[in-house]
Amino acid sequence: MGEKMLPRAERRRRTEGRILDAARKLFAEVGYERATIRAIARSAEVDPALVMQYFGSKQELFQQAVRVVDADAATGGDDLVERLLATLGVKLGEMPRSSLAMMRSMLTHPEAAASARRTLGAQIDRLAESIPGEDARLRAALAMTVMVGVTVSHRLLELDELREAPPEEIARLLRPGLRALTGPDVS
Amino acid sequence: MGEKMLPRAERRRRTEGRILDAARKLFAEVGYERATIRAIARSAEVDPALVMQYFGSKQELFQQAVRVVDADAATGGDDLVERLLATLGVKLGEMPRSSLAMMRSMLTHPEAAASARRTLGAQIDRLAESIPGEDARLRAALAMTVMVGVTVSHRLLELDELREAPPEEIARLLRPGLRALTGPDVS
DNA sequence: TTTTCCGTTCTACGATTGTTGAGTCAACGT
DNA sequence: ACGTTGACTCAACAATCGTAGAACGGAAAA
Numbered sequence: 001m002g003e004k005m006l007p008r009a010e011r012r013r014r015t016e017g018r019i020l021d022a023a024r025k026l027f028a029e030v031g032y033e034r035a036t037i038r039a040i041a042r043s044a045e046v047d048p049a050l051v052m053q054y055f056g057s058k059q060e061l062f063q064q065a066v067r068v069v070d071a072d073a074a075t076g077g078d079d080l081v082e083r084l085l086a087t088l089g090v091k092l093g094e095m096p097r098s099s100l101a102m103m104r105s106m107l108t109h110p111e112a113a114a115s116a117r118r119t120l121g122a123q124i125d126r127l128a129e130s131i132p133g134e135d136a137r138l139r140a141a142l143a144m145t146v147m148v149g150v151t152v153s154h155r156l157l158e159l160d161e162l163r164e165a166p167p168e169e170i171a172r173l174l175r176p177g178l179r180a181l182t183g184p185d186v187s
Numbered sequence: 188m189g190e191k192m193l194p195r196a197e198r199r200r201r202t203e204g205r206i207l208d209a210a211r212k213l214f215a216e217v218g219y220e221r222a223t224i225r226a227i228a229r230s231a232e233v234d235p236a237l238v239m240q241y242f243g244s245k246q247e248l249f250q251q252a253v254r255v256v257d258a259d260a261a262t263g264g265d266d267l268v269e270r271l272l273a274t275l276g277v278k279l280g281e282m283p284r285s286s287l288a289m290m291r292s293m294l295t296h297p298e299a300a301a302s303a304r305r306t307l308g309a310q311i312d313r314l315a316e317s318i319p320g321e322d323a324r325l326r327a328a329l330a331m332t333v334m335v336g337v338t339v340s341h342r343l344l345e346l347d348e349l350r351e352a353p354p355e356e357i358a359r360l361l362r363p364g365l366r367a368l369t370g371p372d373v374s
Numbered sequence: 375t376t377t378t379c380c381g382t383t384c385t386a387c388g389a390t391t392g393t394t395g396a397g398t399c400a401a402c403g404t
Numbered sequence: 405a406c407g408t409t410g411a412c413t414c415a416a417c418a419a420t421c422g423t424a425g426a427a428c429g430g431a432a433a434a
Binding site for chain 1: 217218219220221290291292293294295300303304307308311322324325326327328329331332333334335336337339340341343344345346347348349352356357360361363364365367368
C-alpha cells in the first residue's frame with residue numbers, strides 16, 4: 001500500500017525509529033511498568049518479538065528511548081533564569097518526549113530514578129557554576145527542584161490551574177523566585 | 188510467642204492496622220504497581236488472601252491506605268509561608284507515609300493521580316483565599332508546585348544535594364521565592 | 375457441650391507479562 | 405541463478421500478578 005519497497009538498511013532504520021517513537025510515547029504517557037512491550041509493538045505496527053530482537057530487553061529499550069541529545073544550550077546567550085524558564089518549556093509549551101518519558105517513570109522505576117538523578121545532577125553542576133557563594137550547589141538544586149515541580153504538576157499531573165494559564169504568565173510569576181534563588185542577595 | 192490471646196474484635200483491628208501500615212510502607216517505597224499484594228501480606232505477616240477479604244481489592248486497599256486525616260492545620264497560627272514550609276516537612280524531615288504513598292504513585296497510577304489532583308486542588312483553594320489579586324489561584328498553584336518539586340526531589344528521588352542540606356537551610360532559601368509568589372508585590 | 379461464627383490459611387484459576395526459538399520470505403552478495 | 409543474510413512473524417514458555425472458593429480452627433453464643 002503506502003509502503004514502497006525500500007533498501008534493507010533504510011527499512012530497518014525506519015522501523016527501529018517507529019519503535020523508539022512508540023516507546024517514548026507510551027513511556028511518557030503511562031510510565032515504564034504500564035507501557036507493555038506488546039502495546040509499544042502494536043503502536044509501532046510491529047510484532048512484539050521484533051522489539052526484543054532489536055533492543056534485547058525492555059530495560060535497554062527504555063534506556064535508548066530516554067537517551068537525550070542534551071542540546072538545550074541552544075538558547076545560550078540569554079540570562080541564567082531565562083535559560084531555565086526556556087528549558088522548562090514554559091514559554092512554548094513544548095518538551096522532548098524522552099524527558100517526559102524519563103520523568104513519568106522516575107518515581108516508580110529504579111533505573112529511571114537513577115537516570116533522573118544523573119541528569120538533574122549534571123544540570124545542577126552546570127547551574128552552580130554561575131551562582132556565587134558557598135551554597136551554590138544547594139541553590140542550584142533548589143532551582144532545579146522548582147523546575148521538577150512545575151514540570152510534574154503541569155505536564156504529567158496536568159493540573160488545571162497550570163494548564164489554563166498562559167505560559168508567559170507562569171514564567172512571569174516564577175521569575176522573582178528563581179532570581180532570589182540564583183541571585184547573590186538573600187535576606 | 189509475643190502475641191497473647193486477644194478478643195476477636197481487637198485482634199482483627201490490629202491485623203487490619205498491620206496490613207494498612209505495610210501497604211503504606213510499600214506503596215510509598217515502590218509505588219502502586221510494584222507493591223504486590225503478596226509483598227504487602229508478607230510484610231504484614233499475613234496470607235495474601237486475607238488482604239483481599241478485608242479490603243476487597245488492591246484498589247480499595249490503596250485508597251484506604253492513602254486516605255489522609257487532613258490534620259495539618261495544627262500549625263495554624265503562623266505566617267502563610269511558614270505554614271507551607273512546615274507542611275512541607277522541610278523543618279522536621281518528617282512526612283506522613285500516606286502522603287508519600289500517594290505521591291510515589293501519582294505519575295503512573297491513574298487513581299493516585301486523581302487523588303493527588305484532588306488533594307492539591309483543595310490546598311490550592313485554601314491557599315488562594317489568603318492571596319490577594321486576580322491571579323491568586325495561579326499563584327497558589329505555583330506555590331504548591333514548588334512544594335511538589337521539593338518533596339519529589341527530596342523525599343522520593345532522594346537527591347543528594349537536598350538530603351545533605353540542613354532543613355532550615357532549605358527553608359531559608361525557599362522563603363523569598365514563596366513570599367514573592369504569595370505576597371502582593373511582584374516586579 | 376454443642377453449635378455457630380469468623381479470623382485466617384491453602385490451593386488454584388485465568389490473565390498478562392517479558393522473553394525465546396523456530397520458522398517465513400524478500401533482499402542481498404556472488 | 406543461487407545460496408545466504410537478515411528483517412520480520414508465529415507460537416509458546418515460565419513467571420507473576422490479582423483474585424476466588426473451599427477449608428481449618430479456635431473464640432463466641434446457645
